[in-house]
Amino acid sequence: MADVAREAGVSVATVSKVVNGRYGVSRATLEKVLGVIADLGYEASLGARSLRSLRTNVIGVLVAEFEPFSTELLKGVSDAIDSTGYELIAYSGRHHGETVGWERRSLVRLAGSVIDGAIVVTPTIVDAEIGGIPVVAVDPHTGPVDVPTVDADNYAGGVIATEYLLGLGHRRIAHLSGRPDLESARLRERGFREAMARAGVEVDERLVVVGGFRAESAEGPARELLSGPDRPTAVFAANDLSAIRTMEVARSLGLRIPEDLSIIGFDNVPESALATPPLTTIAQPLKAIGAAALQMLVTMLDGATPAPAHVRLPTTMVERASCRAL
Amino acid sequence: MADVAREAGVSVATVSKVVNGRYGVSRATLEKVLGVIADLGYEASLGARSLRSLRTNVIGVLVAEFEPFSTELLKGVSDAIDSTGYELIAYSGRHHGETVGWERRSLVRLAGSVIDGAIVVTPTIVDAEIGGIPVVAVDPHTGPVDVPTVDADNYAGGVIATEYLLGLGHRRIAHLSGRPDLESARLRERGFREAMARAGVEVDERLVVVGGFRAESAEGPARELLSGPDRPTAVFAANDLSAIRTMEVARSLGLRIPEDLSIIGFDNVPESALATPPLTTIAQPLKAIGAAALQMLVTMLDGATPAPAHVRLPTTMVERASCRAL
DNA sequence: CTGTTAGCGCATTCAG
DNA sequence: CTGAATGCGCTAACAG
Numbered sequence: 001m002a003d004v005a006r007e008a009g010v011s012v013a014t015v016s017k018v019v020n021g022r023y024g025v026s027r028a029t030l031e032k033v034l035g036v037i038a039d040l041g042y043e044a045s046l047g048a049r050s051l052r053s054l055r056t057n058v059i060g061v062l063v064a065e066f067e068p069f070s071t072e073l074l075k076g077v078s079d080a081i082d083s084t085g086y087e088l089i090a091y092s093g094r095h096h097g098e099t100v101g102w103e104r105r106s107l108v109r110l111a112g113s114v115i116d117g118a119i120v121v122t123p124t125i126v127d128a129e130i131g132g133i134p135v136v137a138v139d140p141h142t143g144p145v146d147v148p149t150v151d152a153d154n155y156a157g158g159v160i161a162t163e164y165l166l167g168l169g170h171r172r173i174a175h176l177s178g179r180p181d182l183e184s185a186r187l188r189e190r191g192f193r194e195a196m197a198r199a200g201v202e203v204d205e206r207l208v209v210v211g212g213f214r215a216e217s218a219e220g221p222a223r224e225l226l227s228g229p230d231r232p233t234a235v236f237a238a239n240d241l242s243a244i245r246t247m248e249v250a251r252s253l254g255l256r257i258p259e260d261l262s263i264i265g266f267d268n269v270p271e272s273a274l275a276t277p278p279l280t281t282i283a284q285p286l287k288a289i290g291a292a293a294l295q296m297l298v299t300m301l302d303g304a305t306p307a308p309a310h311v312r313l314p315t316t317m318v319e320r321a322s323c324r325a326l
Numbered sequence: 327m328a329d330v331a332r333e334a335g336v337s338v339a340t341v342s343k344v345v346n347g348r349y350g351v352s353r354a355t356l357e358k359v360l361g362v363i364a365d366l367g368y369e370a371s372l373g374a375r376s377l378r379s380l381r382t383n384v385i386g387v388l389v390a391e392f393e394p395f396s397t398e399l400l401k402g403v404s405d406a407i408d409s410t411g412y413e414l415i416a417y418s419g420r421h422h423g424e425t426v427g428w429e430r431r432s433l434v435r436l437a438g439s440v441i442d443g444a445i446v447v448t449p450t451i452v453d454a455e456i457g458g459i460p461v462v463a464v465d466p467h468t469g470p471v472d473v474p475t476v477d478a479d480n481y482a483g484g485v486i487a488t489e490y491l492l493g494l495g496h497r498r499i500a501h502l503s504g505r506p507d508l509e510s511a512r513l514r515e516r517g518f519r520e521a522m523a524r525a526g527v528e529v530d531e532r533l534v535v536v537g538g539f540r541a542e543s544a545e546g547p548a549r550e551l552l553s554g555p556d557r558p559t560a561v562f563a564a565n566d567l568s569a570i571r572t573m574e575v576a577r578s579l580g581l582r583i584p585e586d587l588s589i590i591g592f593d594n595v596p597e598s599a600l601a602t603p604p605l606t607t608i609a610q611p612l613k614a615i616g617a618a619a620l621q622m623l624v625t626m627l628d629g630a631t632p633a634p635a636h637v638r639l640p641t642t643m644v645e646r647a648s649c650r651a652l
Numbered sequence: 653c654t655g656t657t658a659g660c661g662c663a664t665t666c667a668g
Numbered sequence: 669c670t671g672a673a674t675g676c677g678c679t680a681a682c683a684g
Contacts, residue, residue, distance in 0.1 A: 001661065011671045016663055024669055043431050047373030047439025048661035051676045066404035066414070068596070071397040078392035078418060088392070090416040092404060105369050113373025113677085114440060270394070270596030278599070327677065337655045342679055350653055374677035377660045439661085 001042065008036040019044055050113050058087040059297060060115035062103055062123075066092055068241065068269035069286070070121050073138060076290025077119065084298050089115060107131055117301050119293045122182060134300035136293050139184050148300065150292045150311040152284040154184045157315035158191020161236050161264050161282050164317060166199050169326035170234040170262060173201075174225050176211035176218060176246060178238035185213065188238050188266060207232050211242040218242035222249045226261070233326060234262035240272040240281055247275060247322065262323035278320035285313050327368070334362040345370055376439050384413040385623060386441035388429055388449075392418055394567065394595035395612065396447050399464060402616025403445065410624050415441060433457055443627050445619045448508060460626035462619050465510050474626065476618045476637040478610040480510045483641035484517020487562045487590050487608050490643060492525050495652035496560040496588060499527075500551050502537035502544060502572060504564035511539065514564050514592060533558050537568040544568030548575045552587070559652060560588035566598040566607055573601060573648065588649035604646035611639050 001019075005012045010029055017025050018033040025033075036042075050056040061077055063070035074090055081088050093106035103123040110118070111131030118133060120126055124141040128134075128148070136148045165173050175192045178185025189208070196203050209225055211218035218241070225235065226249060237243035243265030247257055255261050257277060265272055268283035292313070296306040327345075331338045336355055343351050344359040351359075362368075376382040387403055389396035400416055407414050419432035429449040436444070437457030444459060446452055450467040454460075454474070462474045491499050501518045504511025515534070522529050535551055537544035544567070551561065552575060563569035569591030573583055581587050583603060591598055594609035618639065622632040 012662080013664085013671060013673095014669090017670090020663075022663090026669060029670085041430060041434065043434035045377075045437075045439040045661060046435050047377055048676090049663080050373055051371075051377065051661080051678090052663045054676085066397070066400045066416075068401075071392070071400065074392045074397065074416075075394075088418045090392075090400075092414045104367065108367065108369035109372050113371040270600055273599040273604070274596055278604075338677090339656075339679080340654060343654090346679075348679095352653060355654085371677060374660090375679075377662090377677080378679040380660085 001044070004033065004036050004040055004042050007040065008033045047113055054112060056114060056116055057085070058089050058115050059294070059301075060110055060118040061088065061090045062106055062110075062118055062120045063090060063092050064102065064122065066090075068271050069239070069267055072269055072286035073121060073290040073293075076287030077294045078290075079287065080291035080294045084294070086116075086298070101125065104130060107133075107135065117297045119290075119297055122184075124181065134297060136296045136300070136306075138289060138293050139182070141181055142183055148296050148306050148309050150289050150296065150313070151184065152289060152313050153315050154187035155191045157266060157282040157284070158188035158236075159195045160191075160315065160317055161188075161266065162192045162195035163199070164280075165234045165236060165262065165264060165323065166195065166201065168234070168262065168323060170232075171201055172204065172207065172230070172232045172234070174207035174209070174232035174235040175203075176209060176222060176225065176235055176237040176242050178211065178213045178242075180210060182213075185238055192236055211238055211246075213239050213242060215241050215245040218245045219249060222246040223253070226250055226253050226255065232261070234264070234323065237263060237265050240265040240267045240269050240279060243279055243281065243322075244271065244275045247279070258322050258324035264323055268318050272318075273320065275322070277322050280320045280322045281318050283316045283318045288313055327370070330359065330362050330366055330368050333366065334359045373439055380438060382440060382442055383411070384415050384441050385620070385627075386436055386444040387414065387416045388432055388436075388444055388446045389416060389418050390428065390448065392416070394597050395565070395593055398595055398612035399447060399616040399619075402613030403620045404616075405613065406617035406620045410620070412442075412624070427451065430456060433459075433461065443623045445616075445623055448510075450507065460623060462622045462626070462632075464615060464619050465508070467507055468509055474622050474632050474635050476615050476622065476639070477510065478615060478639050479641050480513035481517045483592060483608040483610070484514035484562075485521045486517075486641065486643050487514075487592065488518045488521035489525070490606075491560045491562060491588065491590060491649065492521065492527065494560070494588065494649060496558075497527055498530065498533065498556070498558045498560070500533035500535070500558035500561040501529075502535060502548060502551065502561055502563040502568055504537065504539040504568075506536060508539075511564055518562055537564055537572075539565050539568060541567050541571040544571045545575060548572040549579070552576055552579050552581065558587070560590070560649065563589060563591050566591040566593045566595050566605060569605055569607065569648075570597065570601045573605070584648050584650035590649055594644050598644075599646065601648070603648050606646045606648045607644050609642045609644045614639055 001015050005015045103120045108131040111133040118135050121138045126147050139151045177189050209221040250261050265279045265281035268281045272279040272281050292311045299306045331341045429446045434457040437459040444461050447464045452473050454472050465477045503515050535547040576587050591605045591607035594607045598605040598607050618637045625632045
């Protein structure tokens with residue numbers, strides 16, 4: 001900015017006014033400064049600016065990791081942001097194994113210097129406001145509490161998946177569950193158990209194992225599940241990533257899908273269609289979830305409180321080729 | 327930081343030293359300060375810190391938009407970053423229609439206050455260093471020039487796609503090209519033309535139209551292509567997004583795929599498998615491209631120049647269900 | 653070992 | 669209408 005000021009023969013303050021469209025600058029100097037700015041390719045530093053003005057005009061999406069789930073969400077937010085005038089930044093902090101609290105630390109770091117508001121994905125704990133900026137949670141640890149939240153109907157999804165498998169004639173149905181600390185995982189499991197109960201089929205507890213939502217964490221449990229003496233005829237995996245890994249494990253064990261084993265996933269991330277065979281799964285409207293979260297955040301940034309503090313979107317069945325009737 | 331200092335009964339400078347692990351702090355004060363930091367949940371502000379130290383330890387990925395291509399790349403970068411000690415931020419600035427220069431402006435904005443280095447995706451123009459930070463380009467406008475670059479072998483991909491269609495017996499082959507300002511688009515088209523020439527098949531220029539890489543921009547040209555009197559029997563679309571939209575247009579025109587029309591795409595983004603029918607396409611190793619770019623950037627941040635300044639990865643055929651033999 | 657001082661790039665008073 | 673002074677939160681050099 002000093003360079004621009006010198007070049008234009010004015011003071012730094014004047015340049016600042018021009019950049020921020022403040023009144024009190026003559027037309028002549030305005031254009032001169034604008035010209036110099038264009039020539040030099042000057043652009044205000046985000047960090048320094050926010051240090052003073054406490055406003056950056058950018059919204060942050062905090063994710064633990066860029067995997068299919070979070071990137072789908074991101075696409076939804078990205079599509080919806082064009083009309084808002086905000087810019088978008090996605091941040092993935094490092095959190096060596098600590099699954100709790102990473103979002104708080106990252107948020108404080110970015111708040112007040114990089115972003116005006118944040119969407120946090122699968123956070124473990126959040127307050128409604130962190131570091132002075134508004135926050136909306138997507139699919140949080142504890143289910144909707146004090147923070148504006150958007151999620152999908154995980155319970156219904158669990159029921160749908162289970163009833164589908166039951167309808168196909170399966171009885172020995174395994175459940176490869178998600179991260180026990182996430183409400184979404186608990187709800188999917190609850191849907192599974194209640195659908196089984198309603199159908200009068202008893203759940204074999206040895207067939208309910210923790211997959212943890214990630215491919216690596218699912219591999220061991222999946223192998224265990226499929227190596228036993230009386231293995232299941234179908235497995236309901238808590239998300240697509242673990243379902244896909246389960247398919248790979250099954251194949252390595254010489255099991256054919258769906259002939260020897262039916263598998264159903266959850267999420268409907270694009271990768272599920274890439275699997276062989278294409279994975280039957282429960283779809284969450286990921287992009288719509290992202291768009292809804294953005295909508296709520298913008299409302300909060302405008303100083304209002306979002307009308308419904310919790311938005312819950314429906315889950316639906318997507319039938320592909322990984323299940324068969326018994 | 328002032329709060330922490332007061333609470334711990336030390337000066338701000340001492341807190342700074344503790345935070346940054348500098349020498350010259352007694353064990354006693356160190357622990358005391360650490361305790362207060364934990365209590366208060368203090369986290370240094372990214373912006374303010376970098377203002378002073380010119381280092382943030384975060385790497386930026388700049389994209390025009392979060393669509394399948396860039397998010398795949400992002401996954402690759404994300405996977406590769408764990409071992410580096412850097413954090414990752416993805417930024418999508420606003421650029422109402424201006425396809426040129428957005429990356430330069432965003433870069434200057436973030437450089438020296440948010441990121442230490444950047445990977446820019448499909449940039450139109452970049453210098454080797456912008457705002458004082460190192461930059462590597464992925465799939466740039468002009469092809470590898472002065473900036474370290476990684477891309478896929480677009481020419482070979484164009485040849486492969488075209489020869490595949492020719493091998494299937496097609497002769498009236500259309501090409502829905504990409505953004506004419508991008509080198510990758512030009513190379514794919516060149517591959518198409520040369521493969522046609524080598525096979526002794528003349529290109530009907532009315533069958534070569536600009537699709538622009540985006541679904542919206544491809545719709546009109548696709549419709550035009552398929553509505554004409556002697557329409558093509560096959561189309562080679564410059565990327566998956568435009569190929570998928572072309573399939574939708576074809577369907578709306580009452581054409582069945584692949585019975586009435588064969589379509590092949592380019593990129594192999596996950597969405598291509600979700601299409602109905604699943605799209606046959608030319609795969610770019612997007613995640614590997616992202617990982618390679620990160621590798622080069624880290625090398626540059628360490629003060630070295632990356633060994634090969636331009637990395638070119640191979641493209642391969644992925645046969646699915648959108649093409650048939652004539 | 654610790655505190656003091658100065659200044660990173662910018663936006664905002666407040667005087668000219 | 670413009671410029672000089674001040675401080676945002678932090679770190680680096682230096683002094684104690």
